[in-house]
Amino acid sequence: MYFKTLLSVVDVNQSNDDLNVAIDLCSELNAQLSVMVVALAELPPIGDYPIGTADVWLKQRQEDQDALARRVDEIEFLVQDADISAAVTDEYPEMARAGHLIGRRARYADVTLIGADLLANEGLRTKAIDGALFESGRPILIVPKDSKPTLKPKCVLLAWDSGVECTRAAREALDFMATATEVHVTMIDPDTSSIANGAEPGADIAAYLAHHGVKIIVDRLPSGGDPIATVLKQHAIDIGADLIVMGGYGHSRLRERIFGGVTKSMIDESDVPMLMAH
Incomplete structure (x- = not known):
């Protein structure tokens, strides 16, 4: 719904x-x-x-x-x-x-x-x-300044790290993603250990979303030393994303405010509307 x-x-x-x-x-x-x-x-x-x-x-x-x-x-x-x-x-x-x-x-x-x-x-x-x-x-x-928000997006970037926060965000956006033309499950420098993303990063969430009729593309991207937020923002532009779906504050709010973090950078600098859950 x-x-x-x-x-x-x-x-x-x-x-x-x-x-x-x-x-x-x-x-x-x-x-x-x-x-x-x-x-x-x-x-x-x-x-x-x-x-x-x-x-x-x-x-x-x-x-x-x-x-x-x-x-x-x-x-x-x-x-x-x-x-x-x-x-x-x-x-x-x-x-x-x-x-x-x-x-x-x-x-x-x-x-x-x-x-x-x-x-x-x-x-x-x-x-x-x-x-x-x-x-x-x-x-x-x-909704950043000068962006064009929609809750019927054609192209969605799902920022994925196998964490609880992004899992919640994916579930909240499930109906929107099911009607999108394509959804890019995007992982930056994925950890292939058994306690993180596993041997095939993104395969688990891709299978889950596919069962709900979501058209999935898994993008595993290297950061090349750049901040994760920078890579996500550029990838959203490259694929023409209408909406970014992501978890918010995987680390504590205090840590992000003192040291910076993906959530803070995305809120401060993204040009693409974001659906965020915690």
């Missing part, structure tokens, strides 16, 4: 670009759109602040909440004009709670859209990705 509910997380001050992408995808799949409008609240003043600081904080909160209400009204008109089934809600959390609230809302959607405007939002981007990916049990769809 194709995705039937899509969650779009938007900052109160961002443009309608991500929403328009979400509307187009919902129209493509005849799916319902859930919009979560978020404004991040400042923490209350504490300690020996000058007299009047609390009043300034309360005034700012009221202005934020008024802006949030206006933005919800604007979006409700937008989705009404788009003639799709939609529900619009709002949240006004402190930064520390934002990821949890987004993750909780994402549990009730089939996929969460992380659009280009949200990717450019330094305050909300990490909370949205972490919350949706780690606290919902659902995949996320990352």
Whole structure:
């Protein structure tokens, strides 16, 4: 079954670009759109602040909440004009709670859209990705700037390393891959040991997907010393992939943020839309 509910997380001050992408995808799949409008609240003043600081904080909160209400009204008109089934809600959390609230809302959607405007939002981007990916049990769809997302792709790159994360991603994308013209199971420097990819890397997942009617091509690529993310991104361009399917954060988030990693590089630099699961 194709995705039937899509969650779009938007900052109160961002443009309608991500929403328009979400509307187009919902129209493509005849799916319902859930919009979560978020404004991040400042923490209350504490300690020996000058007299009047609390009043300034309360005034700012009221202005934020008024802006949030206006933005919800604007979006409700937008989705009404788009003639799709939609529900619009709002949240006004402190930064520390934002990821949890987004993750909780994402549990009730089939996929969460992380659009280009949200990717450019330094305050909300990490909370949205972490919350949706780690606290919902659902995949996320990352849509880079100037890309053309579709959930009916003709050519799919499945990044494969035999890990749990990419296994989950493959299962989430199974229906899309079954209708694609070709799916490239792509492995970079595959480990042929028995505890990794086995003597014939990619054969196991290829057999599984073939049973579901997926048209499989197994690509085993050398990195040549380049980062794995660089090889994946170039291969996606070379094969004309409409969508990259991959697991997210095979290593810990802290390790990836400190030392870098495939997930972080793909989120930061890919030009092709990605369906990612953890």
